[in-house]
Amino acid sequence: xxxxxxxxxxxRPLQLASPTAAVAYLGAIVxxxxxxxxxxxxxxxxxxxxxxxxxxxxxxxxxxxLKMGAALALLIVVVNALVVSRGExxxxxxxxxxxxxxxxxxxxxxxxxxxxxxxxxxxxIAAAVYSACVDPDxxxxxxxxxxxxxxxxxxxxSRLVPVTAADAGRLRDAARLRGPxxxxxxxxxxxxxxxxxxxxxxxxxxxxxxLRGYSLDAPKxxxxxxxSRYDRxxxxxxxxxxxxxxxxxxxxxxxxxxxxxxxxGLGPGTLAIAVVVALSGFAPWRGxxxxxxxxxxxxxxxxxxxx
Amino acid sequence: MRGCRGTAxxxxxxxxxxxxxxxxxxxxxxGDVHLTVTREYGAVPMLERSVSATESDTVxxxxxxxxxxxxxxxxxFVHSIEGVAEEDRDGDPYDWFFxxxxxxxxxxxxxxxxxxxxxxxxxYRNWSAVNHAPAxxxxxxxxxxxxxxxxxxxxxxxxxxxxxACELTRQALEREGVRIxxxxxxxxxxxxxxxxQRLRTDSTARLIESGPVESGxxxxxxxxxxxxxxxxLDEGGEVGExxxxxxxxxxxxxxxxxxPVWVVTGGTEEAVRAAAEALDGEQLRDHxxxxxxxxxxxxxxxxxx
Numbered sequence: 001x002x003x004x005x006x007x008x009x010x011x012r013p014l015q016l017a018s019p020t021a022a023v024a025y026l027g028a029i030v031x032x033x034x035x036x037x038x039x040x041x042x043x044x045x046x047x048x049x050x051x052x053x054x055x056x057x058x059x060x061x062x063x064x065x066l067k068m069g070a071a072l073a074l075l076i077v078v079v080n081a082l083v084v085s086r087g088e089x090x091x092x093x094x095x096x097x098x099x100x101x102x103x104x105x106x107x108x109x110x111x112x113x114x115x116x117x118x119x120x121x122x123x124x125i126a127a128a129v130y131s132a133c134v135d136p137d138x139x140x141x142x143x144x145x146x147x148x149x150x151x152x153x154x155x156x157x158s159r160l161v162p163v164t165a166a167d168a169g170r171l172r173d174a175a176r177l178r179g180p181x182x183x184x185x186x187x188x189x190x191x192x193x194x195x196x197x198x199x200x201x202x203x204x205x206x207x208x209x210x211l212r213g214y215s216l217d218a219p220k221x222x223x224x225x226x227x228s229r230y231d232r233x234x235x236x237x238x239x240x241x242x243x244x245x246x247x248x249x250x251x252x253x254x255x256x257x258x259x260x261x262x263x264x265g266l267g268p269g270t271l272a273i274a275v276v277v278a279l280s281g282f283a284p285w286r287g288x289x290x291x292x293x294x295x296x297x298x299x300x301x302x303x304x305x306x307x
Numbered sequence: 308m309r310g311c312r313g314t315a316x317x318x319x320x321x322x323x324x325x326x327x328x329x330x331x332x333x334x335x336x337x338g339d340v341h342l343t344v345t346r347e348y349g350a351v352p353m354l355e356r357s358v359s360a361t362e363s364d365t366v367x368x369x370x371x372x373x374x375x376x377x378x379x380x381x382x383x384f385v386h387s388i389e390g391v392a393e394e395d396r397d398g399d400p401y402d403w404f405f406x407x408x409x410x411x412x413x414x415x416x417x418x419x420x421x422x423x424x425x426x427x428x429x430x431y432r433n434w435s436a437v438n439h440a441p442a443x444x445x446x447x448x449x450x451x452x453x454x455x456x457x458x459x460x461x462x463x464x465x466x467x468x469x470x471x472a473c474e475l476t477r478q479a480l481e482r483e484g485v486r487i488x489x490x491x492x493x494x495x496x497x498x499x500x501x502x503x504q505r506l507r508t509d510s511t512a513r514l515i516e517s518g519p520v521e522s523g524x525x526x527x528x529x530x531x532x533x534x535x536x537x538x539x540l541d542e543g544g545e546v547g548e549x550x551x552x553x554x555x556x557x558x559x560x561x562x563x564x565x566x567p568v569w570v571v572t573g574g575t576e577e578a579v580r581a582a583a584e585a586l587d588g589e590q591l592r593d594h595x596x597x598x599x600x601x602x603x604x605x606x607x608x609x610x611x612x
Binding site for chain 2: 084087088090092093094102104258259
């Protein structure tokens with residue numbers, strides 16, 4: 001079974017767009033998450049990333065990223081609540097703890113942690129959408145003239161990690177098939193087996209790359225893929241989102257304070273930024289689906305033929 | 308059976324948490340604390356309140372509850388109170404400092420727990436010359452009555468040829484309900500009473516002659532043919548005014564983070580007596596130190612010319 005984050009070619013705008021356009025678009029959403037602390041804007045960025053993922057058909061990736069993001073956000077909230085005792089509104093007194101000292105759980109620390117957690121979750125969802133929707137081979141082709149080895153390493157990792165995850169699934173299935181009476185397979189033996197398998201595979205990949213002359217200089221791309229008709233849309237949305245975010249920041253749309261007391265700005269500037277960012281999630285909208293037969297569509301979109 | 312065991316474990320855990328001082332909300336009242344907010348070394352009063360404190364209160368929370376403040380660095384540092392924010396004014400840095408029971412705290416306001424009975428004083432001041440004034444007299448009768456931050460200290464009056472001023476000092480303290488210890492107990496708050504010629508033999512009191520950077524006291528003494536005269540310094544630590552032999556001084560300092568040492572002194576016996584007569588809330592309140600001359604109290608430091 002493929003990892004939910006593994007790239008799957010689909011005839012959707014985000015997959016068909018050039019990698020730079022897709023990265024610019026998803027990067028703009030992540031940039032908003034790192035520029036702003038206001039929970040409303042962060043929620044809008046999260047909604048945009050989720051919408052983009054769903055419209056691009058990466059439903060599983062979004063679902064898993066949401067779960068992981070929620071777990072990470074919860075962890076950040078709990079740690080912040082225990083470590084930071086500042087803030088006016090004390091919700092609970094937990095006494096003196098060996099490592100943390102006096103622990104007072106305050107509303108302000110929880111809100112500050114939630115803001116940080118939300119930011120991490122947005123970044124995680126956007127990364128999941130990127131992983132599931134942007135072809136790593138095309139990323140390699142774009143990056144190869146700039147940093148060939150790094151691009152190759154990154155691409156191999158993005159390919160081999162899902163393969164290792166699939167290996168783990170197969171090994172678990174095999175263990176289950178031994179029947180209910182068989183002893184349970186521990187995590188350590190499974191990890192050892194996966195490590196050994198991945199090293200074998202790495203050696204094979206290295207040998208294949210050597211045979212194909214990957215150590216030589218990169219050849220000039222002959223049949224560089226032409227630009228996608230969706231590129232302009234994603235670049236434009238990324239530019240609008242970034243420009244609005246920077247302008248909003250300059251005029252104080254990121255009005256949010258956690259200490260000494262929680263103050264969340266919900267002024268017109270903040271609302272406008274939130275609306276713009278949330279709407280940017282519809283950029284991968286396909287519009288009216290073509291009436292062409294699936295076969296004809298696959299012919300028109302070479303990416304889709306690889307499904 | 309398993310359910311009973313779970314209930315018992317949960318009950319035991321809750322009982323343990325309760326015994327460890329845990330609970331929901333801000334906790335029970337621990338008594339009143341006195342909050343004062345001033346500017347310019349206490350010269351401009353901004354706020355004065357008596358506030359009911361709870362178990363979970365810190366110096367920061369007490370302030371937050373009574374004033375509009377802005378903080379920096381994750382809520383650990385006060386940036387502004389009632390709109391008065393840290394700034395550079397004519398090249399001089401101004402910032403907020405706080406004292407609890409007349410002692411400058413070594414930890415942040417957000418980490419300073421209050422136990423009830425404290426006198427908290429926030430002052431916005433120029434710190435170009437002195438960024439550390441370890442003790443002040445402006446929270447009188449603190450630290451003598453309830454100690455510092457609810458930690459009690461023995462109080463000793465050391466009479467160093469102070470004559471009648473020693474008796475006046477004892478009476479002033481006793482009027483506030485202070486029990487004066489006899490002998491030289493360890494870790495006591497000391498009140499040194501006597502002419503400066505005698506007090507300067509004490510290593511802590513002598514810090515005053517090293518200037519405000521060392522002692523936090525904006526006063527100096529100059530030797531004349533007849534004794535020592537008090538010199539009042541301004542905020543920049545420069546000589547502001549020579550007050551003469553008849554002027555007394557009430558100030559507080561400390562050495563190596565030890566308990567405060569108060570000095571009730573002057574150039575002559577009369578000057579020391581004048582200083583001792585100034586030991587009351589009306590004359591000392593909200594001042595870092597005071598000089599007393601001919602019945603007139605001059606807060607120190609002097610304002611910048």
